[in-house]
Amino acid sequence: MKLCVASFSFHGLLREGMIDVFGYLESVKYRYHLDAADIWNGMIPDVTDEAYLRKIRAALNERELVLANLCVDGAHVWEPDPDVRERNYHNALANLKAAEILGAKTVRIDMGGHGLEMTEEQFEYTVKRYREYAQRAYDNGYKVGPENHWGCSRVPQNILRLVEAVDHPAFGVLLHFENWDVDKEDGDRLVARHAFHTHMAAWVEPRYEEKIRTLQEAGYQGYYSVEHHSGRHEYTEVAWQLACVRRLLKQLGG
Secondary structure (H helix, E strand, O other), rough: OOOOEEEHHHHHHHHHOOOOOHHHHHHHHHHHHEEEEEEEEHOOOOOOOOHHHHHHHHHHHHHHOEEEEEEEEEOOOOOHHHHHHHHHHHHHHHHHHHHHHHHOOOOEOOEEEOOOOOOOHHHHHHHHHHHHHHHHHHHHEEEEEEEOOOOOHHHHHHHHHEEEEEEEEEEEEEEEEEOOOOOOOOOHHHHHHHHEEEEEHHOOOOOOOOHHHHHOOOOOOEEEEEOOOOOOOOOHHHHHHHHHHHHHHHHHOO
């Protein structure tokens, strides 16, 4: 059963200094009895510290955990300011190197763009960068792409247009269920065939079965990753979300 927990689910505990990436991995393995992790780079103090990254990789290996996804903040592709774009580009390269050290199967790097519409300059630049990232991912055995997370990525047609233009086998989408500003009712179904990873928030729980069926019908092969957002009672809330998804996957043969 391909289940995992996004480490952002514990951002409240992280803020309070009550968990770190190693505590997260311990919880994944021994509290929740999973065989895969989903690490948010906010839990890694410095993605350029190779010695620290190798400690994380050793911790993954010791616990026999797959790194299903590295979720990258601070490296989104588009910003209007060319200096910020260049800084983000170098952050993206550093995070891709980190993903390779950690053995990630997928990597999320956001599209950027704070409005819902994309200019042609923005679109062309975004396609260029993702083609570069996708080729690097292909050469190193993983997949890369955006999440429908914020800004222009919350429009399904922007995602679909981007997938068509990048046109690369190592490019896909981290599908965050129901996180749309346009086509809210149909966005998940439209994008599901391109999903390489998923985030399942607590507010979607009444429709978890519908979402899992949508993915199954699209031929989805990735992990079902629960993500909690409240910052409160995180261990308990994650256990509840996991139990809901585990039960449905058992019933649906996932």
